[in-house]
Amino acid sequence: MQLTRCPVCHSRIGLEQLVQDEAGRELLALLARAPDWLAAPLVSYLGLFRPATRDLANDRALRLAREALELHADHGLLTQALAETVQAMRAKQDKGQFKPLANHAYLNSVLESVASAGAHCAPYNGASMAVVPAAKGPQSKTAASMMALREE
Numbered sequence: 001m002q003l004t005r006c007p008v009c010h011s012r013i014g015l016e017q018l019v020q021d022e023a024g025r026e027l028l029a030l031l032a033r034a035p036d037w038l039a040a041p042l043v044s045y046l047g048l049f050r051p052a053t054r055d056l057a058n059d060r061a062l063r064l065a066r067e068a069l070e071l072h073a074d075h076g077l078l079t080q081a082l083a084e085t086v087q088a089m090r091a092k093q094d095k096g097q098f099k100p101l102a103n104h105a106y107l108n109s110v111l112e113s114v115a116s117a118g119a120h121c122a123p124y125n126g127a128s129m130a131v132v133p134a135a136k137g138p139q140s141k142t143a144a145s146m147m148a149l150r151e152e
Contacts, residue, residue, distance in 0.1 A: 023058035041082035
């Protein structure tokens with residue numbers, strides 16, 4: 001069954017090809033079960049591990065996704081850290097200073113910084129995610145965007 005064309009390379013992509021690999025199937029299932037506010041930043045984060053010369057293997061992507069989800073019980077906080085990590089790495093990429101990530105060390109440091117900044121997220125309730133800054137002051141662009149989405 002043909003799904004559509006890839007939005008990046010415009011090649012045809014079919015469900016049969018996506019589910020042929022067991023790790024690919026599990027990764028697709030993991031992402032499908034995750035709320036969209038978590039799945040999208042997670043996919044972007046996984047892209048930071050992709051070597052410049054080849055694609056990221058499904059088994060490695062699955063392992064990395066599982067590890068990232070286990071880093072913090074508060075997936076709202078994790079989502080914010082994922083988004084900030086991707087934003088920082090893309091800024092480095094624009095400057096030509098980016099190397100694919102090898103582990104979750106950078107995400108861990110961002111996660112610690114986000115948690116210590118006092119931002120906390122309400123647990124996912126099936127409809128929305130609220131990011132509430134604990135202290136008054138300037139918000140990160142990510143937090144401000146998430147608040148704007150929440151208000152819509």
